[in-house]
Amino acid sequence: NEIKRTRLLLQVNEKTLSEPIQNNQTKQAFVLSLSSVHPDTDKIIPVLFRPPAFMPITLPLVIVSSVQRQAKHSFFWQFVFHTYTTAFTLINGNGTPRAEEYSLKQKQIFLGLGATSYSACLGALPLIFMNRYTLKSSLMQLVVRKLLPAPLFGLTSAFTVAMVRSPEFDNGIEVMDRNGKVEGVSKKAGEKAVMETALSRAVLFGTTFFLPEVLMYGVQRARFVTKPRALGPVRMFVVMSVLAGMLPVSFSMFPQCGQIKRADLEPEILSSTEETEFFYNRGI
Numbered sequence: 001n002e003i004k005r006t007r008l009l010l011q012v013n014e015k016t017l018s019e020p021i022q023n024n025q026t027k028q029a030f031v032l033s034l035s036s037v038h039p040d041t042d043k044i045i046p047v048l049f050r051p052p053a054f055m056p057i058t059l060p061l062v063i064v065s066s067v068q069r070q071a072k073h074s075f076f077w078q079f080v081f082h083t084y085t086t087a088f089t090l091i092n093g094n095g096t097p098r099a100e101e102y103s104l105k106q107k108q109i110f111l112g113l114g115a116t117s118y119s120a121c122l123g124a125l126p127l128i129f130m131n132r133y134t135l136k137s138s139l140m141q142l143v144v145r146k147l148l149p150a151p152l153f154g155l156t157s158a159f160t161v162a163m164v165r166s167p168e169f170d171n172g173i174e175v176m177d178r179n180g181k182v183e184g185v186s187k188k189a190g191e192k193a194v195m196e197t198a199l200s201r202a203v204l205f206g207t208t209f210f211l212p213e214v215l216m217y218g219v220q221r222a223r224f225v226t227k228p229r230a231l232g233p234v235r236m237f238v239v240m241s242v243l244a245g246m247l248p249v250s251f252s253m254f255p256q257c258g259q260i261k262r263a264d265l266e267p268e269i270l271s272s273t274e275e276t277e278f279f280y281n282r283g284i
Contacts, residue, residue, distance in 0.1 A: 040095030049091045071127040079120035093283040097171040115163035119156035154206025158198040175278040184269035193282045196254040204250035258282040
């Protein structure tokens with residue numbers, strides 16, 4: 001009800017948007033609308049999949065996934081992690097691909113489950129390999145537990161984004177002019193939107209798994225923490241700080257209202273307009 005009231009407030013004030021918005025109530029309504037309503041479908045996004053909920057949910061999953069030593073436990077927690085991030089990606093992606101509604105949803109669910117399962121298996125594979133062949137050397141421990149998680153989580157996070165949003169490759173997304181008029185459906189814009197989102201997700205989780213390891217190594221070498229029991233809480237604080245810092249960086253690497261030049265679009269769209277720049281919803 002609150003979201004609906006804020007949307008109504010914005011519609012009432014729409015006639016005066018040519019003037020700078022100085023009303024705090026209008027600003028708050030605009031922020032709430034951006035974070036809770038899908039820009040393509042105008043549907044209210046479920047609470048757990050809104051951008052403000054992303055960090056509180058992914059933080060414990062990142063911490064638990066990074067400390068697992070058993071392959072089965074690692075697979076389970078990575079499966080939970082990728083399930084949530086894949087669902088978040090699907091719900092917050094571009095909502096304009098045109099296809100038979102039932103078949104499109106069925107395809108996205110199938111691709112999401114497949115990508116999640118594959119990513120969890122790939123993430124647990126180094127532990128399976130190490131335990132299977134009893135490779136317990138310090139070098140192997142360093143590689144499997146410290147060095148591999150960052151690139152694996154970065155790559156698998158990008159992979160799940162590309163898979164679950166692949167209908168945007170196949171069917172295209174709507175592109176608009178500066179006034180919001182839909183000029184056509186572009187597969188090239190869909191490819192650009194998905195690739196940008198996948199890259200931002202890879203940077204987010206790749207950095208979140210890599211940087212804490214570097215910082216904790218420095219903390220231990222400098223002996224800032226002398227008690228072994230204190231290393232766990234310090235590590236949690238470092239992971240939380242890195243994720244909190246990288247989240248806005250990742251979300252803002254590319255503007256949510258993406259831009260594509262005329263030369264990069266399909267000829268059938270260009271034949272009906274003289275616009276030189278087009279815009280689309282990149283998604284999150």
